[in-house]
Amino acid sequence: MNGVIYTRYELVRTFRNRRFFLFSLAFPLILYYIIALPNRAAHDFSGSGISAPLYYMVGLASFGTMTSMVSTGTRIAGERQSGWTRQLRITPLTPRAYVGAKVLAAYATAALSLATLYVSGVIVGVGLPASVWLEMTGLIVIGLLPFAALGITLGHLLTVDAIGPAMGGTVSLLALVSGTWFPVTHGLLHDIGQVLPSYWLVQAGRVSLHGQAWGALAWVVVLGWTALLGVLAALAYRRDTGRV
Amino acid sequence: MGGAAMSRAGSADVDAPILGVEGLVKSWPSAAGRVKAVGGIDPSIASGQVVALLGPNGAGKSTTIDMVLGLAAPDGGSVSILGRTPRAAVADGLVGAMLQRGEVIRDLSVRELIAMIASIYPRPMDVEQVIDLAGLQDAAEQRTQKLSGGQAQRARFALALASDPELLILDEPTVAMDVEARRGFWSAMRRFVARGRTVLFATHYLEEADANADRVVLMAHGRIVADGATTEIKARVGTHTIRATLPSVGLTGLASLPGVISADRHGEAVILVCIDSDAALRELLRRHPAARDIEVSGAGLEDAFRRLTGDEEAGSPAAPIAATEPVEVKL
Numbered sequence: 001m002n003g004v005i006y007t008r009y010e011l012v013r014t015f016r017n018r019r020f021f022l023f024s025l026a027f028p029l030i031l032y033y034i035i036a037l038p039n040r041a042a043h044d045f046s047g048s049g050i051s052a053p054l055y056y057m058v059g060l061a062s063f064g065t066m067t068s069m070v071s072t073g074t075r076i077a078g079e080r081q082s083g084w085t086r087q088l089r090i091t092p093l094t095p096r097a098y099v100g101a102k103v104l105a106a107y108a109t110a111a112l113s114l115a116t117l118y119v120s121g122v123i124v125g126v127g128l129p130a131s132v133w134l135e136m137t138g139l140i141v142i143g144l145l146p147f148a149a150l151g152i153t154l155g156h157l158l159t160v161d162a163i164g165p166a167m168g169g170t171v172s173l174l175a176l177v178s179g180t181w182f183p184v185t186h187g188l189l190h191d192i193g194q195v196l197p198s199y200w201l202v203q204a205g206r207v208s209l210h211g212q213a214w215g216a217l218a219w220v221v222v223l224g225w226t227a228l229l230g231v232l233a234a235l236a237y238r239r240d241t242g243r244v
Numbered sequence: 245m246g247g248a249a250m251s252r253a254g255s256a257d258v259d260a261p262i263l264g265v266e267g268l269v270k271s272w273p274s275a276a277g278r279v280k281a282v283g284g285i286d287p288s289i290a291s292g293q294v295v296a297l298l299g300p301n302g303a304g305k306s307t308t309i310d311m312v313l314g315l316a317a318p319d320g321g322s323v324s325i326l327g328r329t330p331r332a333a334v335a336d337g338l339v340g341a342m343l344q345r346g347e348v349i350r351d352l353s354v355r356e357l358i359a360m361i362a363s364i365y366p367r368p369m370d371v372e373q374v375i376d377l378a379g380l381q382d383a384a385e386q387r388t389q390k391l392s393g394g395q396a397q398r399a400r401f402a403l404a405l406a407s408d409p410e411l412l413i414l415d416e417p418t419v420a421m422d423v424e425a426r427r428g429f430w431s432a433m434r435r436f437v438a439r440g441r442t443v444l445f446a447t448h449y450l451e452e453a454d455a456n457a458d459r460v461v462l463m464a465h466g467r468i469v470a471d472g473a474t475t476e477i478k479a480r481v482g483t484h485t486i487r488a489t490l491p492s493v494g495l496t497g498l499a500s501l502p503g504v505i506s507a508d509r510h511g512e513a514v515i516l517v518c519i520d521s522d523a524a525l526r527e528l529l530r531r532h533p534a535a536r537d538i539e540v541s542g543a544g545l546e547d548a549f550r551r552l553t554g555d556e557e558a559g560s561p562a563a564p565i566a567a568t569e570p571v572e573v574k575l
Contacts, residue, residue: 003364004363006360006363008362009356009359010360011348014351016352017351079349083347084342086343086346087343087400087403090341092334092335092366217568
């Protein structure tokens with residue numbers, strides 16, 4: 001009925017989980033300083049057309065925010081195991097509100113991760129017009145949608161024990177293929193990357209080049225994956241709660 | 245209170261039982277074919293009652309409760325709560341439940357957790373009132389991950405109260421509690437019942453059913469084997485044994501004493517299994533004033549179940565006197 005208060009407490013809970021924050025915020029930041037600081041003079045980084053500080057700011061932001069989004073799955077798996085989701089099923093809370101609150105909390109942590117990397121980017125030497133910051137942020141927010149659905153899907157399919165390694169592995173692989181660690185401009189990896197939403201997250205950094213980081217292909221890939229994973233999430237939810 | 249309850253229940257279903265159950269059936273597939281966990285049970289409950297669903301582990305209590313709450317779909321039969329389906333009753337906040345297993349989520353204070361859940365309901369109970377009823381005043385500011393076992397159970401009880409439900413369902417609520425925590429829990433339940441509400445709780449302790457329920461529904465092997473006022477059920481399942489030193493008296497005469505089911509002798513001692521030990525003892529002393537060293541003890545619930553269900557494979561060895569005469573069971 002009133003999902004607003006419920007969601008507010010879900011956010012409060014998320015931000016009180018200090019260990020989660022420490023790891024999900026600190027890890028990309030530390031990596032950023034390690035990689036970007038020595039390369040801060042590279043204005044056209046490895047043929048990407050953009051500077052190394054900007055490239056890695058967006059690259060590690062994609063890594064950090066992807067992690068934030070799929071961590072929804074860890075929380076859902078934990079609440080399934082503890083019996084909490086069963087308790088919620090005897091309340092009027094709709095699945096939509098439950099999942100909505102989880103996704104919103106994931107976006108909130110992703111926003112914090114993004115903000116800390118933006119600040120670090122500016123410190124290291126990234127300078128962009130306000131409109132570019134905004135557009136880049138908008139693309140990242142949209143590009144994270146498939147990962148929200150992925151988190152929900154895995155949270156309903158996997159156990160608490162399995163979900164940590166599964167998510168860590170998935171995010172690491174996606175980050176590698178998508179150019180988080182170095183630009184992937186040609187070859188098989190590039191071809192694979194093109195059809196992954198994480199690739200386009202990293203590409204959001206190219207907004208500064210000519211104002212258009214995403215072409216038609218990017219939109220198809222991102223929205224297609226969102227739709228596909230959204231359906232999978234709904235199926236996984238139904239399978240999970242249908243079994244009592 | 246009553247006014248709110250009436251308006252919520254709606255005038256059309258004022259006469260409806262708070263819980264109506266008809267012929268519930270549930271079975272599960274297993275290696276040995278389909279296992280019937282619950283078969284054709286009808287524990288309908290009128291408003292204002294405190295009903296214990298009493299039975300050993302595996303009797304089908306939790307399965308019944310899951311179907312009443314809409315967590316499991318019955319294979320046959322139906323459930324209605326104040327004339328609604330379980331889902332609709334849940335959505336209207338008419339039923340609250342404390343499930344057997346479960347932990348509360350972390351990183352909130354008890355008060356925040358209750359407020360979070362209360363906010364989902366259309367007409368929740370005031371959060372402070374929930375805290376009072378559940379006896380959580382001292383723990384209200386504590387983080388949920390730091391609660392003691394008893395406090396955590398009371399917090400789960402509080403969540404079941406948050407909707408201000410007409411029907412409260414508790415599935416073996418005291419199973420992990422020590423004696424002190426149990427006492428606190430049941431007095432919390434009585435505070436809730438004093439508001440004119442209905443409670444159905446599952447337990448495998450006869451004493452708990454005896455102390456806290458008006459009515460007992462006895463379940464075994466997925467069936468109701470007895471249903472009645474607590475005193476009535478207690479008399480039926482709570483047989484007593486009279487042990488007395490009484491040499492040279494025939495067993496046949498003793499077995500025919502009022503209230504006695506069977507008699508046996510161990511040397512000078514006689515052992516009488518009684519359904520009404522008071523009547524048996526009076527008559528025993530009238531006819532045999534020489535009887536001495538008299539002890540009266542209650543029989544275990546397990547024995548009672550075995551007798552009521554005719555189950556010979558229930559574990560412990562059969563009683564010395566085989567009480568095989570069928571006990572009448574009204575369903």
